[in-house]
Amino acid sequence: MKYFLGITDIEQAKLRYRKLAKQLHPDGGGTSVDFQEMHAEYKEFLLRLQQNPKVINASSKGISAENELINELSKLAKILIKKQVPQNYLQQKMYKTKSTLKKTLISHVVDILNEL
Numbered sequence: 212m213k214y215f216l217g218i219t220d221i222e223q224a225k226l227r228y229r230k231l232a233k234q235l236h237p238d239g240g241g242t243s244v245d246f247q248e249m250h251a252e253y254k255e256f257l258l259r260l261q262q263n264p265k266v267i268n269a270s271s272k273g274i275s276a277e278n279e280l281i282n283e284l285s286k287l288a289k290i291l292i293k294k295q296v297p298q299n300y301l302q303q304k305m306y307k308t309k310s311t312l313k314k315t316l317i318s319h320v321v322d323i324l325n326e327l
Contacts, residue, residue, distance in 0.1 A: 215256045288323040
């Protein structure tokens with residue numbers, strides 16, 4: 212599997228397909244061969260997922276969303292430290308944002324920075 216490696220459900224596959232279709236379609240600068248290859252893999256992936264979802268999950272890389280998020284937060288914290296972004300600034304951003312996800316992410320970044 213070349214285009215859908217690591218994808219474990221239909222929704223993820225649809226999102227990846229749309230992104231790849233824009234990139235690989237001949238009208239978008241890709242080639243018809245690459246687009247057709249990706250499209251065939253998408254069809255095969257959907258069939259395999261419908262027939263046996265556990266096979267797809269077992270063959271994926273196995274990186275959980277939580278671990279991926281933690282890794283991204285760590286990278287972000289390192290960048291912020293290098294650029295010397297103060298925790299107070301991030302805390303102000305956290306209180307101003309209305310997004311629960313953003314508040315949670317910023318809170319975790321502040322915690323990481325405070326631990327250093």
